[in-house]
Amino acid sequence: MQKHPNLRMTRQRQVILEELRKVNTHPSADEVYEMVRKRLPRISLGTVYRNLEILSESGDIKKLEPGCSLKRFDGNPSEHCHIRCVRCDRIADAPLAPDIEIDVAGLMPADYKIIGHRLEFFGVCPNCSDKTNRDANRR
Amino acid sequence: MQKHPNLRMTRQRQVILEELRKVNTHPSADEVYEMVRKRLPRISLGTVYRNLEILSESGDIKKLEPGCSLKRFDGNPSEHCHIRCVRCDRIADAPLAPDIEIDVAGLMPADYKIIGHRLEFFGVCPNCSDKTNRDANRR
DNA sequence: TTTGCTGCAAATCCTTTGCAGAGGT
């Protein structure tokens, strides 16, 4: 019942996966494109998008769909939470995978099938905090 | 320190707010546009976008930024969770505002200022479930 | 050899923006 029954491990797909596993920065499609381009200068952005989609459907990576802005991708497909910086929209791993095993089934709207939930934290990253401080001192 | 110090309650802004408060469907900007157009046929989509932005900044409505897809708007600005249908992307209210007063401060990455968190549920809405059942029976 | 994949470029979708005139306050 897979969408892509006969996947091929092309050089492009391989490199995208490798580069994504190297970092913990949760890059956007465009950032992945820039990373991969250093090794495969002729790769196209369209190919990057297609492969990120395929790799996330196969479970090798995870597509993050943070509140707002653009999608980001995580080379670590295991279950964990994220923190999004409200200033720069970058994403960091949250060092906990809280088991909010909330017993919500009965509380949800009738006949709504609950599949899961997602807990996202937001805040200000160290980098953006610094910027604020610098700006404040300047006045 | 408001972004919009001298707001005016124009007819367009008024109607957008009224229509949004009538429903609990969390419409997208385009859906709001269709709703409002019945009363103000000459309103433009740009005006709808601008007012949704302004109204959410003033706290009269809430901008939802669900994982994936387009933004949606909630006429009820009080704190509550949502359920998103993974098939049609529509959003319903979750009848609980879980107080996950998780004591996470110490667990988060050092020097990351945590502002808050967001809990989103996802599942399949009644409407899409029905569709699946109908399709299954057809075979 | 088969057929999934690629690069390219155009298209699409959602949202934002510049502008000159209209309309709240």
Place this chain on the structure above:
DNA sequence: ACCTCTGCAAAGGATTTGCAGCAAA
């Protein structure tokens, strides 16, 4: 009268898609 807001239309950014040739299996 002031100055924010509007309608219009064009621009913008992110992502998807059609196509003809390429390359995994």
